[in-house]
Amino acid sequence: MVLELTIIPRGRDLSISSDIAGLVKIIEASGLDYRMTAFGTLVEGTWDQLMSLAKECHFEVRKKSERVLTMMRLDDYGERTGEIEGAVSRVEQKLGRAVKK
Secondary structure, X not given: OXXXXXXXXXXXXXXXXXXXXXXXXXXXXXXXXXXXXXXXXXXXXOHHHHHHHHHHHXXXXXXXXXXXXXXXXXXXXXXXXXXHHHHHHHHHHHHOOOOOO
C-alpha cells in the first residue's frame, strides 16, 4: 500500500518547514520507503504500519498546534511492493523517457 500523507498545523506561523523536518525524522525512523513532495509525503507499507505512522505524525504536530489538518489518500495494491517507484516507472516506459522528479 502507498499512503499519501499531508499534515498541516493551523493557527501558527506561515512556515511549517520545521514541523515537516520533524515529521521526516519520524518517517525515516519507521524504516518505511518514502518520497517527500512539495504537498505531502508518499510512504509505502502495510495498513497497520501506515496507520500507526500517520497517527504518530498527526499527534506529534498536535503537541505544538491547537488545530491540525491531516489528509490521507491510500492506494491499496494488495501484496505488491515498490509501487512508489513502480507507478512512475510504468509511465516512463510508456513515454519512452524519464519524467521530471
